[in-house]
Amino acid sequence: MNPDVNPVNPDANPPEHLAEHRSASGGAAGFRRRVRSLVRKEFRQLLRDRANLMIGIGLPIVLILIFGYGLSLDVKEAPVAVVLEDASPTAFDVIAGLQLSPYVGPRLVKSMAEAETLMNAREVDGIVQVPADFSRRFAAGDGRIQLLLQGADPTRANIIRGYVSGALALWAQKQADRDPSRNAGGAGTVVVVQRMWFNAANTSTWYLVPGLVVLIMTLVGAFLTALVMAREWERGTLEALFVTPVHPVEVLLSKTIPYFCVGMLGLLLCLLAAKFLFAVPLYGSLIVLTFSCMLYMLVALGIGLVISSTTKNQFVASQVALLASFMPAMMLSGFMFDLRNVPLVVRLIGNALPATYFMELIKTLFLAGDNWPLIFKDCAILAGYAAVLLGLAHAVTRKKLD
Amino acid sequence: MTEVRAAIAAAGIRKSFQVKETGQTVHALDDVSLEVPVGTLTALVGPDGAGKTTFLRLVTGLMTAQEGSLTVLGIDVAKDPQAVQDRISYMPQRFGLYEDLSVQENLDLYADLHGVTAEQRKQRYGRLLEMTDLARFTDRLAGKLSGGMKQKLGLACTLVRSPALLLLDEPTAGVDPLSRRELWDIVNQLIKEENISVLVSTAYLDEADLCARVFVLDQGKLLAQGSPADIAANARGLCFVATPPPGEPPRLLQARLLGETDAVTDAVPHGGEVRVVRKNDIDPARLDALLHEVPTRPVEAGIEDGFMVLLRAKKEVHLSETEASAPERKDGEAGETMIEVHDLVRKFGDFTAVDRTSFSVHRGEIFGLLGPNGAGKTTTFRMLCGLLPASGGTLKVAGVNLRNARAQARRRIGYVSQKFALYGNLSVMENLEFFGGAYGLRGTQLRERIGMMLRQFELEGQEKTRSGQLPGGYKQRLAMAVGLLHGPEILFLDEPTSGTDPLARREFWRRITALAEAGTTVVITTHFMEEAEYCDRIVIQDAGKLLAIGTPAEVRKQAGETDGHRLNMEQAFIGIVEQARGKPEAKT
Amino acid sequence: MSDFREMLFRLLVLIRKELLAVLKDPGSRSILITPALMQGLLFGYAATYDLTNVPYALLDQSHGANSIALIAKLDGTGVFHRVATLETQRDIAEVVDQGKALVVIQIASDFERELSAGRDGNIQVILDGRNSTTAGSASAYLSSVVAEFNAQLRGAAKPPLTVEMRAWYNPNLETRWNFMPGMIASLSMMQVLMLTALSVAREREQGTFDQLLVTPMSPAEIMVGKAVPSIIIGLFQSTLVLCLSLFWFRIPMAGSLITLYSGLLIFTIASVGIGLSISAVSANMQQAMLYSFVLIMPLMLLSGLTTPVRNMPQALQIATMINPLRFAIDLVQRVYLEGVGLFTVWHNFIPLVLISAVTLPLAAWLFRNRLS
Incomplete structure (x- = not known):
């Protein structure tokens, strides 16, 4: 396709099999070429699978609309x-x-x-x-x-x-104030003057929509990715793929990049909806927001890949992804319910979830602004999760069938 | 690389697996030592579960042996699997084509992975596409290709560059003779031009015959090795051909001979005659008594004869059938028409899968549907079983169209599908009980029938095994047992022997022959042309059209057989299909 | 008559097989018990809008007797917990931004003086609106504490006006009491939909469906045979969650089990109908799984489980008319908590029956017409 992808230097003349070896597997150029090719393949598969597109793009749009218009915890009249x-x-x-x-x-x-x-x-x-x-x-x-x-x-x-x-x-x-006989001590009245920070409109939309970013990233990252590796195991396509110069890390990268992009597309949709449909303000900087979303996307992808590589079965993978990532992200991350009010054990479980930190971060970025100590803390936690999970995914993806 | 003498050198390889459910250890490979020479075509043959696939996976580095050393292209696979994987090409049994990518995209992917340069690609693609005849379909999704074309594309993907070693795991399983020949042409051409080493595992011994060297594996052990002639030599002087009396189907004589396990190693119908391998130490008088003055002439031993001798010598395969396990007689007038098809048409959109086909099948007949992949066999078959409505024409099975027949009519047929289609999670007994119940059998009647089937198909002792865990041959027998449980008058079998070894095929046909003898009508599709010899009458279809119908002898005649120019069924088949396609007689 | 008995017998055989297949498949078996229990337990604990812990920060610039008394009263509630005592106004931003305190109470230095002068003494309350529900509840709670304090200030033993609150069906107004009955319906629907959607798709993928179709069983029988085990499994899962809410969370049940189960039965049939329809249109297991997932999400969200249907815009409220879960949740909650009988909730049966009446025949038709 591209003449520059050939890493072999025709002038060099090392022993024949060594040269062949290097051309096939070694070198950064080979790495780039293989990853590029695998990513292209992954994108094509993604775009040709209607069901995949439905989850990756259709469902986020539906969720945005449902969350923005349909769900409200506010009581009016x-x-x-x-x-x-x-x-x-x-x-x-x-x-x-x-x-x-x-x-x-x-x-x-x-x-x-x-x-x-x-x-x-x-x-x-x-x-x-x-x-x-x-x-x-x-x-x-x-x-x-x-x-x-x-x-x-x-x-x-x-x-x-x-x-x-x-x-x-x-x-x-007021009655009492009008009637001095009631106020024997002649005392004044304590009046509460309240101000709602970060949610001047006092509507749940303001925190549901940012929370949606978390849900959609989890959906794309963990749920969709959990299926892709398992699918290759089930269909037996990995057996042929493994007996090529490809490295496990390249296979993982090629699964990560396209779904990373889909996740970012989801983010873009959310941001556009937040701004133009629901008028949710974004007080923090867009750059920090994007960066933290990228970090969380890596975490979610890590979860998906680990589930996928260990179960090797689409059905089990989807169930585990649902149970271990999506439902908790919805119920235990402080999205729907405030973790402050739940029993200690549940709170501890919630605090062990990366989604909880991302939820805190994203709500703050949207509604409060750039709060650097919190950004550093949460980003560090997310980066730690990403490193551990992606490392784990790498460790469990081996070119072995036994 | 020049200093490497053997492409693969294995010494004392042992590999065993733990079966999760039972905790048993299965020895897939047991002390196997062999050397595959550089630059040759080598075959790995053996029955199901011999360890062929495991051996190939060990060579690729996808699995690691527990014991022994394995050197591939001079590299220790266990230590540096990546170095091996960089230099070999491997086509697994279920070749993992990406079905949602087009032919071109699949090729590009593998070319990229192997680092094939743009110029190399230009030449290579042209040749590969020409050889595989896929040039017209480069934009088609791989999932939309026929079985044979998929297989060819899979091969093309492994050949995007010239590998030092090519490993093919049963590349022709489920592929029709035409595509099979084309696949082998490609491989042969490459060996000739590029001097690559090829190791191929196969269940077809005629394919092993084309190889320079053959390894026979059985139950994880290396049974024999050598050139095809060396393998054939095991049966030297033991082979002869018996000509059955005119008018009698050769399968009757063949069945009788095969039953005499103390005297005969193997017997197969072949070109209207029966090819027999006798036991080495047998008294000639005993043989004469068996043959009752059937004329015989000695023939040269082939690789399949040698293979059968090797396998039979190792374990005594009991084919003897007791009275109890013989199928019960079906009442009814012989010669009665059981299936009648007239001007049958099936269209999918504007594609005509079956085009005005007519034939009829009589009671007690074995009727074969033959044709290349995508010829319309399976479509015809599914319409007969009522799984697919016809677009036109009439169709009567046991007097009715099964598509809208009542429950009663469907009870008269049995169906065994192409791939194992029973509930893998259920035990053998549970599967039998379920399908028995579905056909309305119950109580003592059900138990009796199940007992009978278990005996007849030698499944006793396996009742509690999960059927998905059964070895291939057992699965096939279970599928047959389920199909016959309710004692149907007509049995439909869709490629029942695809991918099974010669030994299992003999057993299978023995049962079918016995069933037909007892009055059951059998309709069967198959890719093994030699198996057409077992049929009373066959139909050859291609591109939806019926090309030939008649007894095997009539079909051979139609293909141009004369007394001086004998054809085997495969040659006859290829001849007829190519005549119809208007292609040159054969390309070599 | 004998035809009918034959058919019943075939159905029994098929139902037995389906149940065996589910129980013996490690994938299907794994979703039978653990997920329902785990989610029921976790979410039963997590799903609470009840205020149990409000961390607050105090910036008391007055340090007078009244401010101390007010704060003491606040601390006495057991709900408000002081997490920080601030020195200056500038500290406020930090505790709120970090999410350390949900509420900041600022008492100005002139508080004491104004009060003793008989004027209004203002206290500033700053709420973290990132979670407006909790903030709103906290603010209401705080106001009631202050109102009590005001009455005390006037020397009255109690305020001149008391609101005597009584809540029907849920005396302590615990969210869990409302949420768990909702889960009885929704958790089982999630699994039933997946299991049923996969059941035919799996047979299609593994080729066993053809084997089934050539037997004397008619497509309608096959469909019923597939539906009944799913219904049994669905009711089993509902029972699991019901037991959890009865015996673990000890939420008393007011209504009759018969009414509850008849409602659940109709609901499960409707869910099975949807699952079978998905199954019939999907070519393979992967599609079945993804389609059912895509469907489950909106069904759950628009069911009134987490947010009331009445808060939705009109158009969406109409859309929920085809959501069986919406009616099931209403039915279960009312029977469970309010103890109403069949006559009060019968209107919930109509849509459920209608949904079943459409999806089941549709699935049967699709079975037969998607054979090619």
Whole structure:
């Protein structure tokens, strides 16, 4: 193809078999030529396999759309039934406080029975009941309001609880301030002024989309790569390939490079989607982000190659890749659930996963900016994982059948 | 390199494997010492499980022997496998072509790996593509090539440069005679022009006959070595040809003779006659009694005769059949038409795989479908079994079209597919129980039938073995046992003997002959033309068209056989196909 | 009649074989028990939005009695843990950036003075929004602590207004109570889909499918024979997760097992139908595997397991109508936690039955028409 790939110097005249040996296997030129050829082969196979493309490119796009538009943990206008058994102005006043909240959508109903029916039908997530004696007891300093929550969805219930009790407490405070008799000590009020850093819009999209980068890289790196080596073992193509001047390291490299590129393509898609579709800011530098993604890509590829070379069977490889890399990256890396709240053992498992560090890094880069100590720490950890895993992949890929 | 005397020198090689399930140790190679001379074509022959593939893998450095020394091209393989791999070319049994790459891309890949320069490529590709006749298909994906073409491409990939040593592992298994001949032409041409050493393992002894040197392996041990003539010499003076009475298929005489294991080493139908190898120490009177005045004439021993003598001498193969294991008789009128095919057509898109084919098969007949790879045999076969709808024409098997027949009709046929198609994870017994149940057998009836099959196919003692772990010959017998379990009237066999050694093939045909005798109709496809001799009638197909139909003798006649110019089946086959393709008679 | 008995017998033989094949194949066997238990356990622990540990940093520039009392109250919750005490405003950025503290509480130097003057004493709260859910919960929690403190400040034994919270079906509002029942359906679907998708593809690849088709069994029988073992395996896996949630996580079950299992049965049939359809369109095992994986991801994400369906945009909510998992999760959660009967959840059966009614015949048709 390319005349410069021939490393043999026709003028040199060493013993015949030595010359042949060198031309076939030795030298950097031979290495480059073989890797280039194998990479070209790998790209062609990748592009011709519809199922592969579906996972490498189709699935990331679907995930981006689902994560960006479909998934949201934010509660907005949660319907709450309000049962006013007390018709006094005070009672109305209490409820008025709820109406202002963007998170709760109160809906006045006539009776408790009606409210319970609505809750059973899942039409409301909670019931605020103002009992008949509310205003009388409130005047006596012991006002009680019932809040019934649909516990089957505890996340939502918790958020509603927070907002309802917050809104009611605020109202009570204001009442108290208006009525000096209540404030015997003449004390002031502690007011919480809160600021949300790194997520001014306070939407889960802002952390779901960066987290998606982790998922997609894991998908391409670990899952797809776990299949490619196993496929060659299964189809018997390695037997012929091994009896050529090719070195195991060249085979591994040729599997790494194309999937590395696919992973980077996934990153590009995520970045474009983050910027143009979801308006998620990127406070950190693009260069650091790209660099850390490259590092993690190597880690994921290492996992995939190790799984692939040890199982030598596509089905088992896919199961192991799913169980050991993808599901944990989704569930245990702090993507969906905050690791701070889980039991110690699970947290330790989470902390052993490279995805956890990458997740921390990528969220920080997107939402917080270039935080150098954290970047150095996480990059060092990822580089360590990459080195160990790729070394392991190299160690288990031998040109042997027994 | 000039100082290296032997391309391969092995001394005291031992290699054993642990079987995971049973913990047993299998000795694949047991104290094997041999030398493959430089610049020759050498064959490695032996029955299934002889250790041929293991030996080749040791030579490539893909496996390491537990004991012994192995030097390839003067290099100690165990110490420096890479140095060996840089200089040899190897075509494994399942040649790993990348099916999603085109012919050209496969060639380029291997050329790049071997560091073939651009100018070298120009010459080399031209020649390889011309030799393999693949020049028209360079853009086609390897996965879309026919079996024979894949095999040729595989060979071409190993020959992108001139290797010091070429290793071929059963390169012609499952390949039709035409492609087989073409493959050998390529190899021979290369040896002549480039003086490379070639070691080829094969189950075909006629191929070993073309080699300068032959090693016979059996159960991991080296049984014999020498030139083909040396191997043939083992049967010198023991071979003769018996001519069966006119009108009687030679397979009947052959079966009778083969049954007499104390007197006869081997018997095969050959060109309408029976070729017999007798035991060395046999009383001539005993032989005469066996032959009942059938005319005989002595012939020169061939390599296959010598091979059979070697193998039979080592272990007494019991072919004797007891009364209990003989297949039960099928009732029914002899000569009744069992299969009728009229103007059968099958199209895949605008490609016609089977083109207006008509034939009929009678009860108790052995009917052979022959043809090169991609001729439409398998398509015809699958339509007969109801696995594929026909695009046109009529088709009746046991009176119905199986494609839309009710369960009852399908019970009348048995099917043995090309590759081992039973559940490898299930034991022998579980497979038999399942398929028995699927055919509606149960209770004592099922147990009796299974017992009968186990005896008939000599599978007793293997009931609990996972069928995927069985040695090749056993697998094939199990597949037969499953196909015959429900006592079908018609048995369909798709290339049942592809890749099996001569010994296993004899056994196989003995059973088929006995089945046909008992009234079972047998439809079979095969690549071994010699096996056509066992058939009552054969059909030769090429490019979807039916080229010849009739008894083996009629077909030979059609190919131009005269009393003075005898043809064997393979020559007849090649003749007929090439006549039809309008090609020159033969290229040498 | 005897035809029918013959058919039943053939089906039994086929089902036995399929089960044997799964149990004897190391690959298939490996996905039967361990993954379900492991994931059920790990994710049961991991899946929590409950606030148990909020690390915070304190920048107290006031050092007055009130600020100390407030912080003491905060520390008394057991949820807030102080990880750093800061000296200057400049330190804030570091603890938040490093992710050491989720919350930084800054009490200004005039806090004490303002309070005693009867005015508002501000405390600044900075939240790490990289995980907005946790931050939101922490903020709500903090507000309630402050509200209590305010009441104390006024000398009242308790605040003038108490909100008495009662949560139905899940008194402590634990995420796990909602998540584990969801897993009963979703984990089994994942495996059932893969196993079923591979079952026909494997036979096709190994050539055994032809051997099967030449027997007296009809394609419909073969399909039923393939479906039943998968259903058994699916229900077995659901049972594993159910046991885990009942006996390990001790989440009480309110509903009846019969209702639960009848729902799971219909759901598993629907999943098997999808798996068989994948199987019928894939040429080999690799394709079957990748296709089912590509399908599993959106099915899981759009099922309401991790995020509520109601939070999705309208278009996607409509799209989830063809997702059997969505209905199964709703059904299982309601039966398990709320103890509702068949009459309340019957509407979930309709889509499941419809999905089965489409996919199973489709798969049977594809079996027969993809033979070439």
